[in-house]
Amino acid sequence: MSKMFSDCPICKAPQRMEVTTKTEKIPYFGEIMESTILCHECGYKHADTICIEKKDPVRYTLLIEKDNLNARVVKSQSTTITIPELGLKVEPGPQSQGYVSNVEGVLDRFGKAVKTALSWAEDQQTQKNAVKILGCIDEVKNGQKKVTLIVEDPFGHSIIMDDNAQKHELTNQEIQKLKTGFLTFENEELDINGNNNPEE
Ligand SMILES: [Zn+2]
Structure with a gap:
């Protein structure tokens, strides 16, 4: 699991958006990346999974x-x-x-x-x-x-x-x-x- 901070695309607050990513291997399917973003300024939150293949x-x-x-x-x-x-x-x-x-x-x-x-x-x-x-x-x-x-x-x-x-x-x-x-x-x-x- 990794965490980083970046600028919020919604409220534009610098370095207030926390980005958490985690990769997981699903048998017979491949590797997926689960990511969550959360802005500590405006509260914007979004989660997604991305299949890498x-x-x-x-x-x-x-x-x-x-x-x-x-x-x-x-x-x-x-x-x-x-x-x-x-x-x-x-x-x-x-x-x-x-x-x-x-x-x-x-x-x-x-x-x-x-x-x-x-x-x-x-x-x-x-x-x-x-x-x-x-x-x-x-x-x-x-x-x-x-x-x-x-x-x-x-x-x-x-x-x-x-x-x-x-x-x-x-x-x-x-x-x-x-x-x-x-x-x-x-x-x-x-x-x-x-x-x-x-x-x-
Ligand atoms: Zn924000």
């Missing part, structure tokens, strides 16, 4: 069952995660973060996002839907319900590590339908306050 665009599909809740999931910033049966989708955007977790952790992140949506929801239908989805997530975790987890990454830096996960190379047409979601520091208009990103 070049990869092909990829989609992993896994039927979530009780015994694969522990399967490791590497999600890069450019990844779209979908659970079609629950109508849940996280697309890359300026607020997306990369992380290393497992299937259960991905479900928990979705659950947290739905809870946030529920606390903001004003109409009854949205509230009903949110409560229903939360119930479904619990059922999936208890093994009472099976749903599909789809991880799509145009840069191939993401993976579901399970023997039953199906790997499929993305076609150009499929890639074009995905959002790429780069975080660019050159862009002065970067929306750091977020736009309801379900990952937050």
